[in-house]
Amino acid sequence: MDVSSKKPIADIIRERRTINFFKPDIPPREAVLEGIELARWAPNHHLTEPWRFYLLSDHIKRQVVDLNTRIVAQAKGEEAGRVKRERWSHIPGWLAMTCIRSSDDLRQQEDYAACCCAVQNLSLYLWDRGIGMKWTTGPVTRADEFYDLIWVDSVVEKVVGLFWYGYPDEVPVSVRKPVSEIVVEL
Numbered sequence: 001m002d003v004s005s006k007k008p009i010a011d012i013i014r015e016r017r018t019i020n021f022f023k024p025d026i027p028p029r030e031a032v033l034e035g036i037e038l039a040r041w042a043p044n045h046h047l048t049e050p051w052r053f054y055l056l057s058d059h060i061k062r063q064v065v066d067l068n069t070r071i072v073a074q075a076k077g078e079e080a081g082r083v084k085r086e087r088w089s090h091i092p093g094w095l096a097m098t099c100i101r102s103s104d105d106l107r108q109q110e111d112y113a114a115c116c117c118a119v120q121n122l123s124l125y126l127w128d129r130g131i132g133m134k135w136t137t138g139p140v141t142r143a144d145e146f147y148d149l150i151w152v153d154s155v156v157e158k159v160v161g162l163f164w165y166g167y168p169d170e171v172p173v174s175v176r177k178p179v180s181e182i183v184v185e186l
């Protein structure tokens with residue numbers, strides 16, 4: 001089913017924002033799966049298709065929230081952990097993405113780059129459907145226990161990020177440098 005807005009792609013790219021605060025409703029799984037279907041059309045040198053997506057159940061979400069609370073409490077104290085638990089407990093949609101590891105450094109770098117392109121495809125598609133995302137790479141995503149919770153062998157795959165998604169409650173404003181500051185004409 002095509003539920004895209006038919007907005008110009010330039011508007012979707014420019015208006016997409018990282019969302020920190022979501023409404024409580026969980027977007028349909030079908031939207032996320034459609035986004036993943038599109039994510040995999042990202043450019044990918046040698047077509048290794050290095051991305052793997054993990055849709056987190058409520059049960060696993062709760063375990064990730066517990067794990068993050070413990071990590072934050074250890075680093076910053078019980079109160080900081082409590083605040084994180086409160087915030088994380090209200091995140092509606094959870095998804096993790098990994099990249100298959102390679103012993104070849106160049107392959108690994110290019111595969112990670114392809115994964116990032118895939119994330120952007122997913123993110124733009126969801127945004128066009130009114131669904132916001134946040135890419136998180138906090139300490140929890142590097143913890144051995146996180147790999148265990150999502151049943152990933154850290155020797156075989158590396159976590160690219162944990163992604164929250166849902167309907168935005170607040171859309172932040174963001175700015176970018178002027179093009180003239182980032183372009184060099186040779």
Ligand SMILES: Cc1cc2nc3c(=O)[nH]c(=O)nc-3n(C[C@H](O)[C@H](O)[C@H](O)COP(=O)(O)O)c2cc1C
Nearest residue numbers: 016017018019134135136137138160161172173174
């Ligand atoms: C690889 C990567 C990791 C990120 N990790 C985090 C993170 O751990 N915490 C966070 O608040 N934002 C994270 N972000 C989101 C950025 O902070 C965000 O994209 C940036 O502030 C620009 O905002 P925008 O996405 O709305 O344009 C990450 C983005 C990328 C690409």
